[in-house]
Amino acid sequence: DIQMTQSPSSLSASVGDRVTITCRASQNINNFLNWYQQKPGKAPKLLISAASSLQSGVPSRFSGGGSGTDFTLTISGLQPEDFATYSCQQSSSPPITFGPGTKVDIK
């Protein structure tokens, strides 16, 4: 199985900050990498697919990059509604696996 790791596991940031979260796959997954946002008690929301393709309706301050084994999710200008947990997911080969999540909270 492909193992997904994320760093950091949590971070504190202020409104307006630029935040970058890293996701690493245990083997090459090309660009088969998706990012989700999840708020407490809510269902996950798909933000980015194929490493960098923004889903419809997702603000342009979110961006994704990377390929192979190393990927990033960047939030440029953190907004109050962005405080949440972000998880990556590989869709390269079964079984589908998720990263453990990165919690972004208010400094």
Next chain:
Amino acid sequence: EVQLVESGGGVVRPGGSLRLSCAASGFTFDDYAMSWVRQAPGKGLEWVSSINWNSYTTTYADSVKGRFTISRDNARNSLYLQMNSLRVDDTAFYLCARELPNWSFDTWGQGNLVTVSA
């Protein structure tokens, strides 16, 4: 509005069984593969099982293989998860999700809590 609503969770003893349902609305259900994903309280997401549009192909995580069975009824726009031989470590919120061709999940239910406890 595209919507998924789960039902059927609850408390069950180890070794017991439970059946989860997921009612879909707002989209053509049999156009999509569907999946179950679970999340233990305070933990990350774990894919459990997927089924293709016509039920021809089903896949399972090793952790549930042989104990869980995924199924769907396209006439009823419904997805199911039959869970047998439940273990304490199956305790989690179970979410149904609509699966895109690239194996991402673009629509999720709110989740249903399954608690396995003696």
